[in-house]
Amino acid sequence: MAGPMKMRATAQGGFTEVRVLMTHPMTTAQSGQPLHFIQNVTVKQHGKTVIEAEISQAVSRNPVFSFRLKGGAKGDKIEVSWLDNKGESNTIETAVA
């Protein structure tokens, strides 16, 4: 079971500022445990994919991502999802405030 996610999206001066938190162990090869890390992060703005990211074990446990999207107005739907190397995933959707 994937742990909770939390996201905040605010419109400011022609940009949408997004901050998203994810619960994930992000287990590295160094730990001696089986690798378990987020591989893909996808960001959708109004249903349209705007970011497709590939990340690695170098990202910390319980990561936080913060980025700006061009455009956007209050009420726009932002969706962020992740997929890890074990096929687990989670998605969160929020309206721009």
Place this chain on the structure above:
Amino acid sequence: MTRFFGTIVILGLTAIPAAAQDTKKEIQKYQQMIAEGSPVELFELEGETLWKKPQGPHNVSLEKCDLGQGAGVLKGAYARLPRYFKDADRVMDLETRLLHCMTTLQGRSRDEATKRVFGNENQPSEMEYLSAYVAGQSRGVKLAAGNSHPKEKEAYELGKALFFHRAGGWDMSCASCHGEDNKRIRMQELPVLHKPQAARPIMATWPAYRVSNSQFKTMQWRINDCYRQMRYPEPKFASEATIALITYLTVTAAGEPYRGPGTKR
């Protein structure tokens, strides 16, 4: 050659205070950065789920738990703890009160409920999640631990005595580390906790998430670990001694708006 050497020495001397200033600034910058990326909110969310989850022989949630402001009232409850509870006839801090609700409301045994009070990075404990959630409901509320009931005053005095009491294998007291200005261990400044101006920002940001080990730490853990570092026998969870120390520190920090759960190095 001699003159050249002299110049270097002078430069070196003047550079020291500037470097110390820069280090302090850099540490502050680092602390601000980790606070911005803090996963504390994830612990609060998980804690909320646990708070509302029916558990124990009575199969009820903690939603009716009275943290001092009435059954189920969370807003500002943490900021007013520890305090005296008439139903238990003792002073309780947050974790002791949560344990009380687990045993009374949910009908769980004390042994079962305290089997794993401190978690680790792979599996945080129930107490840690719940502490994050409850404390988060006091953001912006001024710290006002109970300090009027005779038992509250007794806890404060006992905590104060324990703070300065030297014992254990290394003959240490809390004040051995937290009793002098401008001391630090590596990057960590050691606050002089018997002074309100030093206790205030500390007590207003515990419990807290530690980025260095990805763990959420509670106040009972903080006291427990200080005793471990002083090489004392391990204090009992939710005991008179740990509650007294937390009471003493929180009363000393009275008036500071709560802004935790915090994020520590």
